[in-house]
Amino acid sequence: MSDQDVLVLAEARGDALADVTFELLAAGRELARATGGQVLAVVLGPNGAAHAPALAAADRIIAVDDPQLAEYSPEPFASALREVVEAEQPRAVLTASTSIGWDVAPLLAARLDAPLATGCQAIRPDGDGLLVTASFCGGKMLAECRVAASPAILMMLPGSYRPTDETGKGELEQRKPAAPLEPGAIAFEQWIYPEAGDVDITQQDVLVAVGRGIQQQDNVELAEELAQALGGAVCASRPVVDQGWLPATRQVGKSGMIVKPKLYLALGVSGAPEHQEGMKGAELIIAVNTDPKAPIFDVAHYGAEVDMLDLMPALSEAIAARKG
Amino acid sequence: MNIVVVVRQVPDLIEPLEIVPSGDALDLDAASFILNESDDHALEQALLLKEAGGGSVTVVALDFGDVDNTLYTAVAKGADRIVKIACDGDTPPAPRDSAAVYAEAIKPLEAELVLVGVQAHDELDGGLSPFLAAALELPYVGVIRGVKADDAPGTVAACKEFPGAVMARMSVKLPAVLGILGADQPPRYVPVSRIRGAMKTAQFEESAATLAAGELLLSVSRLYPPAPATRAEMLSGSEEEIAGRIAEILAEKGLVK
Numbered sequence: 001m002s003d004q005d006v007l008v009l010a011e012a013r014g015d016a017l018a019d020v021t022f023e024l025l026a027a028g029r030e031l032a033r034a035t036g037g038q039v040l041a042v043v044l045g046p047n048g049a050a051h052a053p054a055l056a057a058a059d060r061i062i063a064v065d066d067p068q069l070a071e072y073s074p075e076p077f078a079s080a081l082r083e084v085v086e087a088e089q090p091r092a093v094l095t096a097s098t099s100i101g102w103d104v105a106p107l108l109a110a111r112l113d114a115p116l117a118t119g120c121q122a123i124r125p126d127g128d129g130l131l132v133t134a135s136f137c138g139g140k141m142l143a144e145c146r147v148a149a150s151p152a153i154l155m156m157l158p159g160s161y162r163p164t165d166e167t168g169k170g171e172l173e174q175r176k177p178a179a180p181l182e183p184g185a186i187a188f189e190q191w192i193y194p195e196a197g198d199v200d201i202t203q204q205d206v207l208v209a210v211g212r213g214i215q216q217q218d219n220v221e222l223a224e225e226l227a228q229a230l231g232g233a234v235c236a237s238r239p240v241v242d243q244g245w246l247p248a249t250r251q252v253g254k255s256g257m258i259v260k261p262k263l264y265l266a267l268g269v270s271g272a273p274e275h276q277e278g279m280k281g282a283e284l285i286i287a288v289n290t291d292p293k294a295p296i297f298d299v300a301h302y303g304a305e306v307d308m309l310d311l312m313p314a315l316s317e318a319i320a321a322r323k324g
Numbered sequence: 325m326n327i328v329v330v331v332r333q334v335p336d337l338i339e340p341l342e343i344v345p346s347g348d349a350l351d352l353d354a355a356s357f358i359l360n361e362s363d364d365h366a367l368e369q370a371l372l373l374k375e376a377g378g379g380s381v382t383v384v385a386l387d388f389g390d391v392d393n394t395l396y397t398a399v400a401k402g403a404d405r406i407v408k409i410a411c412d413g414d415t416p417p418a419p420r421d422s423a424a425v426y427a428e429a430i431k432p433l434e435a436e437l438v439l440v441g442v443q444a445h446d447e448l449d450g451g452l453s454p455f456l457a458a459a460l461e462l463p464y465v466g467v468i469r470g471v472k473a474d475d476a477p478g479t480v481a482a483c484k485e486f487p488g489a490v491m492a493r494m495s496v497k498l499p500a501v502l503g504i505l506g507a508d509q510p511p512r513y514v515p516v517s518r519i520r521g522a523m524k525t526a527q528f529e530e531s532a533a534t535l536a537a538g539e540l541l542l543s544v545s546r547l548y549p550p551a552p553a554t555r556a557e558m559l560s561g562s563e564e565e566i567a568g569r570i571a572e573i574l575a576e577k578g579l580v581k
C-alpha cells in the first residue's frame with residue numbers, strides 16, 4: 001500500500017474482461033512507473049479470481065466478492081470499490097468511460113470528496129498532483145487539467161492507451177467487504193438482449209454509416225441504395241437510432257456494436273469519442289461531412305467536405321457505372 | 325408521480341468553438357447555446373411517465389444562456405412548473421458546484437423522481453446527475469434509456485445501456501435520481517405557436533437557492549483543439565468528381581466487384 005499506487009477498476013463482460021481494462025492497465029503501468037508506485041487491479045464479483053491471469057499487468061489483483069456483486073447494481077459496486085480505495089489510499093483510480101464507469105466513478109468521487117476528471121486521454125504526475133489531458137465537446141476540444149488532491153478519480157476514454165505486454169507481480173488477494181454489502185434501492189432484474197433477425201453489422205465487410213446529417217427518415221433510403229450498390233449494410237450513430245429510424249442493432253459505438261469492416265463510409269457523423277469507440281478499427285474509413293473540423297476526419301483515411309445527401313446518389317451511380 | 329427534470333444549456337458544437345485569450349476556457353460569448361441533448365431526453369421521459377401514470381413535471385434550470393426559451397418550450401410540451409435559479413456572471417458553474425445549488429432548489433419540490441441527462445458535452449469534472457444524487461442523498465443509476473412505472477408501487481423500471489445494444493432492466497425504489505441517455509421515444513416536436521402561447525401564460529418560479537463555489541478540485545490550465553497525428557486525405561471537386569474518386573479508391577482496394 002502506498003500513496004503512489006495506481007488503482008485500476010477491471011470490468012468483466014461475461015466470462016472475459018472488457019477490452020478497455022487492458023488499456024487501463026497500460027495507463028496504470030505508465031503512471032505507476034512515473035510515481036514509483038504499484039498497479040492494483042480491483043475486480044468485483046463472484047468470478048473475480050478467475051480473471052487474475054488476464055490481469056498479469058497488475059502488481060496486486062484484489063478480487064472482492066459478495067452476493068450483492070453477482071450482477072451490476074450501483075450501490076454495492078460503488079461501496080465495494082470505496083472500501084478498497086479507502087484501505088489502499090492510491091494516488092489515482094482509473095475507471096473506463098463505460099456504463100458502469102459513468103455510475104461508479106462519480107459516486108466514488110462524491111463520497112470521498114475526491115477530484116474527478118472525465119474523458120481522460122493521457123495522465124502524468126505533476127508534483128503532488130497529476131496533469132490530465134481530457135477530451136470534451138464531442139472530441140472537438142482538449143483540456144489540460146491539474147488534479148491536485150489524491151485519490152484522483154479518472155475516467156479514461158477507451159482507445160487512449162495501447163494494451164501492454166508488461167507484467168507486474170500479479171499477486172492475487174481475495175477479499176470480502178468488511179460487512180455484507182447492502183443491496184441499495186436500485187436492483188438488477190434482468191438482461192434484455194436485442195431482438196434477433198436484423199442484419200448483424202459486425203459481420204459485414206462494407207458499412208454505410210449515417211449520422212444526424214441524414215436529417216430525415218426518408219433519406220435513409222438513399223443510404224440503403226448506396227449500401228446495396230456496395231454489397232453492404234447501413235448502420236448509424238446514436239441520434240439516428242434514438243429517432244427510431246434504424247433499430248438499436250444498427251448502432252455503432254459505446255452502447256452499440258464494435259465493428260471492423262473492410263470499408264466504413266461515415267456520412268454526416270461528427271465522430272464523437274463514443275462513436276469512434278465502435279468503428280476506429282475499420283480497415284478503410286471514408287468520411288463525408290460538411291464541417292471540415294469534424295473529429296471523424298481525424299480517424300478517416302479519406303474525407304470529403306460535401307453534403308451527404310448530394311453525394312449518396314452520385315456515389316451509388318459511380319459504383320454502378322464501375323460494375324458496368 | 326412528482327417528477328423534477330434538470331435542463332442545461334450547452335455550446336452548440338455545430339458552431340466553431342472559440343477559446344478566451346487566457347487560453348483556459350471556452351469563449352462563451354462567442355458560442356451559441358442549445359439545450360443539452362440528454363436533458364431533452366430526460367424531459368421527454370418525464371412527460372411520457374406523466375402521460376402514462378399522472379402526476380406533475382417540474383423543470384429546473386440555471387438562469388443562463390437561452391434558458392427562458394427552453395423553459396417555455398418545456399411548458400408547451402406539457403411541463404407543469406418551471407423554476408429558475410439565479411446565476412450571476414457569464415459562466416455557469418462546474419457540475420459539482422452546480423449540483424449543490426440544484427439540490428437546494430430541488431429539495432423543497434419533494435420529487436419522487438429526478439431525471440437529468442447523463443452527460444453534457446461541456447463537462448470535464450463530469451456527471452451532474454450522480455453529484456446531484458449525492459447532494460440530495462438519493463440513490464442513483466445512469467446511462468438509462470427508457471423508464472416505465474413498475475408493477476410494485478413506489479418503484480420504476482429503468483433500462484441501463486451496456487455495449488452491444490444490451491440493456492439491464494433495473495428496479496428503482498423511489499425517490500431516486502436517474503441519469504438519462506435516451507427516452508422511450510424521441511423528444512417531441514412542439515409547434516412555435518404553442519411555445520408563443522406558453523410565453524404568454526407560463527410563470528417562472530424563482531428559486532431562492534444560491535451558488536457557492538466549492539473547493540477547486542480540478543483546474544484547467546489550457547484548452548486547445550486536437551492536432552491529430554494523422555488526418556484524412558481530403559478529396560475535392562464536385563459531388564460527381566468526389567463520388568468518382570471514391571469509387572476508384574474502392575475499386576483499387578478490391579471493394580467494388
Ligand SMILES: Cc1cc2nc3c(=O)[nH]c(=O)nc-3n(C[C@H](O)[C@H](O)[C@H](O)COP(=O)(O)OP(=O)(O)OC[C@H]3O[C@@H](n4cnc5c(N)ncnc54)[C@H](O)[C@@H]3O)c2cc1C
Pocket residue numbers: 102138210211212213214236237238239240251252253254255256257267268269270271272273274275278288289290291294306307308309442443467505
Ligand atoms: C454513455 C454514452 C454512450 C453513447 N453511445 C453512443 C454510441 O454507441 N454510438 C454513437 O454514435 N453515439 C453514442 N453516444 C453519443 C455521442 O456522444 C454523440 O452524441 C453521437 O455520436 C453524435 O452523433 P452524430 O455524429 O450522428 O451527430 P452530431 O454530433 O450532431 O453530428 C452530425 C454531423 O453531421 C454533419 N452534417 C450535418 N448535415 C450534413 C450534411 N448534409 N452532409 C454531411 N454532413 C452533415 C455535421 O457537420 C456534424 O458533424 C453516447 C453518448 C454517451 C454519453
